[in-house]
Amino acid sequence: MAVFTVKNENVQGKAVALDDLILTKDYPTAAGSKMLEGFMSLFDAEVVPRLQNAGYGIAGKVNVGEFSLDVLGETSHFGANRDQNGNLVSALSESIKTENAFACLCTDSNGTPRRAAALSGLCYIKPTYATVSRYGLVACVCSGETVGVMAKTADGCAEILSVIAGHDDKDGTSLPQNMIDSAKNADPICKVAVISSFMNGLSADMSEKVNASLASLRANGIEIEEIDDSVLPLAQPAWNTLSAAELCNNISRFDGVKYGYRTANYKNIEELYTNSRTEAFGLLTKMQLLYGSEVLSTENYMPVYDKALRMRRVLCAHFSELFASYDAIVLPACSQTAYVETDTDTAYNESLYTAPASICGLPVAAFGGIQIIGKAFSDYALLSLVKKTEGGAAQ
Amino acid sequence: MKFETVIGLEVHVEMSANSKIFCSCGAKYGAEQNECVCPACCGMPGMLPVMNRRVVELGMTAGMMLNCRINRTTTFDKKSYYYPDLPASYQTTQWFAPIAVDGKVKIETDNGEKFIGIKQIHMEEDAGKLVHDDWTDTTLVDFNRTSVPLIEIVSRPDLSSAKEVIAYLERLRALLRFAGVSDCRWEMGTMRCDVNLSVRPEGSTELGVRTEMKNMNSLSAIEKAIEYEAARHIDAIVSGTEELVQETRRWDDIKGKSYSMRSKETAGDYRYFPDPTLMPIVIDDAWYDAVQATLPLLPEDKAALYMEAGLEEKTAWQLVASRRLCDVLDAAVEAGCPIKDAANWIFSDCMKLCNREKLTADELPVNGQDLAKLIALVKNGTVTRPNAARVLAAMFKDGVQPETFAAENGLLAGGNDDRVDAVVKQVVDENPKAVADFKAGKEKAAMALFGQAMKLLNKNCDPQQLKEKIFAELAKR
Structure with missing residues (x-):
């Protein structure tokens, strides 16, 4: 299967690829789903004109898993990408490695781009929540998803981030420009904590990969402390509750009535809704929809959904406590270096590593098998840290 | 056994906010189908809501007029259900922290004054409209009304007769119109009402089985529906021929009967949850005070002032039926016009022109200063009375200045033209x-x-x- 769902053969300027949840008026946007196959947006996402006005060209639309909820794009309606050995290879990283895009913009809710970068030798930054406009993203998990940047180097990520970040009146959650600008003056990262419990479930080669990156950090003068922490793993169930509920609500607009896939098989409006959605959505999406609608029901709202909202507060407060002693927190990006077979549990299991930064909207850089989670607005400081491990000028 | 009726109302009022609640589309009545739409109010993927500040101010105004406590931090929630007139398959409304709570409204009843409690007022977006086309036997959707801002005013079950309900609705309408929250026109659907009704033996403190009649859109229908439904409930209890169930019913005004629509068991679960795309709205003291400063006097207090100033009782009450008429009159008086003259002109020539142009009193297009100028020209003999009517017509149509227009068109009396x-x-x-x-x-x-x-x-x-x-x-x- 191709890396791009649509490729621009005539790119003007440095080429930036867009994942297929970012709406473009010139190219179809399917979000990896049969539901939106061939869907043409009436408008561009805010990040698109920001890139174009800065002289970048759009390389094309990159194939993603359905609503980018999966491990490495395997649930795409257009097929998964695999290497000769059958291992899943994310189209996001391939757009840079084999298609020569300078960078790729990736929607990050369930951590797919973090895994993709960490396993492919690229660098990725998920910026602080609400510093990049979400206007024009196929919305899935509004309270946590952000547009991130993948590139070969930390400098490449920083270059593109500085173009797409900024206040946008069209996004009601967008932060004021002065707060977004404060990321440029963040303190450098000197001391980080590695959470030991997260290291236990890794495959042997993944452990090796993570330890090599930690060694590289140490070699560049970063102080690393290993600590135990029982709170951060709780982000996983909380995040999955919030994200399933929001997904369920956000994609309920895809009902077969106005645009997108419509079943040929219906006699009334109920059947039109049910059959269109049954035929167009994949299994992982359906599991999320079932769970999401369940946790929002009258019986489960307080004991489940509201609890997850409260967990988000606890986690944010907990991160603040950790940041009193450490500049950043290091977690593995995922549990394995390669995935062949995945099922709906795999995506859930892997969210153990990615949920903490997602649920609290914190910036996180991913490279060499690890993620480094920083305080809000430490985006460029995280990238400077990654740059040191690339052998760049240490400061 | 004697029974008493217990009624609570949910009143929907379309706000006069010029644009929709979360996008900049216009919200004008009578536009071509699907003329006032954009990707946001059509629920297209990728669009995010942007709060209309004016809507919040009108919501606060409504709360203040109905003696509510304003929630200084107010939030929006999503309510999910599938229907073709709801393009995003969810409605953005206020469930957990509505704009205003715990108010009361005074009405006059046969037994004197009574206070009707207001449980809450919340802001929300309207849905679109389905239009059935008999010619092609298809149903078409008009999204002009989607995301038009509404407030829903939820009363406590303090009403006990159709007469009280009418008095309450008329009072709400007068207050909201006077404060400029809405034009509250039943015939245009900018005011609609759901009636929740139950009956119980007189003196009992327990509530009976409640039924809800949705989308009532005229006072006469509401009155008939309440009388019919109360009689049906009493009959069911006394004769036992019908078991009352908690359900939503539809009122058929032509047949004069209500019909079951759906019962509680089959009612959907709306799966409310806080909308993460709209930040909580924090109303600080400065904002609160600024909105409070714009509140008008109550209509009855305003009428009393007019009577003190020399107007007849009937004229004073006619004036306070429309905030616009009061504003024009006040501005004319401010500009030096005697109040009686201004009132006479408003109710004779101005209203005559309004009727001819099919405008309501609220749409009176002349301003008070210009009206005062014209009246002064007539009083000092510069323009004759018949010519003044023609000058006024031009002021209506083109907003001309009376003196300039009269001079340029040979309408000055006795002048050497x-x-x-x-x-x-x-x-x-x-x-x-x-x-x-x-x-x-x-x-x-x-x-x-x-x-x-x-x-x-x-x-x-x-x-x-x-x-x-x-x-x-x-x-x-």
Whole structure:
């Protein structure tokens, strides 16, 4: 299967690829789903004109898993990408490695781009929540998803981030420009904590990969402390509750009535809704929809959904406590270096590593098998840290 | 056994906010189908809501007018259900922290004053409209109304008769119209009402089984529906022929009956949850005070002031039925016009023109300062009364300044208007036969000349003055 769902053969300027949840008026946007196959947006996402006005060209639309909820794009309606050995290879990283895009913009809710970068030798930054406009993203998990940047180097990520970040009146959650600008003056990262419990479930080669990156950090003068922490793993169930509920609500607009896939098989409006959605959505999406609608029901709202909202507060407060002693927190990006077979549990299991930064909207850089989670607005400081491990000028 | 009826109302009112609640689309009545739409209010993927500040202010105003406590931090929630007139398959509304809570409204009843409790007022977006096309046997969707801002006013079950309900609704309408929250026009659907009703033995403190009649859109239908439904409930309890169930019912105003729509068991779960795309709205003291400062007097207090100033009771109450009329009158008085003159002009010439142009009193297009100027011109004899009506018509139509318009169009009384003189001379010169007829005693001949002159002047002159000038010219011959 191709890396791009649509490729621009005539790119003007440095080429930036867009994942297929970012709406473009010139190219179809399917979000990896049969539901939106061939869907043409009436408008561009805010990040698109920001890139174009800065002289970048759009390389094309990159194939993603359905609503980018999966491990490495395997649930795409257009097929998964695999290497000769059958291992899943994310189209996001391939757009840079084999298609020569300078960078790729990736929607990050369930951590797919973090895994993709960490396993492919690229660098990725998920910026602080609400510093990049979400206007024009196929919305899935509004309270946590952000547009991130993948590139070969930390400098490449920083270059593109500085173009797409900024206040946008069209996004009601967008932060004021002065707060977004404060990321440029963040303190450098000197001391980080590695959470030991997260290291236990890794495959042997993944452990090796993570330890090599930690060694590289140490070699560049970063102080690393290993600590135990029982709170951060709780982000996983909380995040999955919030994200399933929001997904369920956000994609309920895809009902077969106005645009997108419509079943040929219906006699009334109920059947039109049910059959269109049954035929167009994949299994992982359906599991999320079932769970999401369940946790929002009258019986489960307080004991489940509201609890997850409260967990988000606890986690944010907990991160603040950790940041009193450490500049950043290091977690593995995922549990394995390669995935062949995945099922709906795999995506859930892997969210153990990615949920903490997602649920609290914190910036996180991913490279060499690890993620480094920083305080809000430490985006460029995280990238400077990654740059040191690339052998760049240490400061 | 004697029964009493217990009624609570949910009143939906479309706010006069000029644009929709989360996008900048216009919200005008009577637009072409799907004319006032954009990707946001059509629920297209990728669009995010952006809060309309004016809507929050109108919500606060409504809360203050109904003696509510304003929630200083107010939030929006999503309510999910599938229906083709709801393009995003969820409605953005307020469930957990509505804009205003715990208010009360005073009404007059046969037994004196009564206070009706307001449980809460919340802001929300309206849904679209389904239009069935019989010709093609299809149902079409009009999204003009989607995301038009509404407030829903939820009363406590404090009402006990159709008469009280009517009094309460009329009071709500008067207050909300006076404060500029909404024009509250039943016939246009900018005011709608759901009636929750149950009956119980008199003196009982427990509530009976409740039924809800949705989307009532006229006072007469509401009155009939309440009487029918209360009788049905009592009959069911007394005769036992029908078991009452908690359900939603539809009122058929033509048949004069209510019909079951759906029961509680089959009612959907709306799966409310906080909308993460809209930040909580924090109302600080400065904002609160600024909105409070715009609140009008209550209509009855305003009417009392007008009566003190010398207006008749009937006129005073007519004025306070429309905030616009009060504003025009107040501005005219401010500009030095005697209050009685201003009121006379508003209810005679202004309303006559409104009727002719099919405008409501709320849409009266002249402003008070200009009206005061025109009245002054008439009082000091600069413009005659019939000409003033023509000046006013131009003020209505083109917003002209009365003095300039009168001068430019020969409508000044007694002024030496060379243009009129020239035309009079011309028609008399060109019509020797008419002159001869007039001299021979045929008075009608003068009217023919008058008509021709009027035509040549494009009707831009004072008729009385023209008549006099023609007679004067004829007398010279």
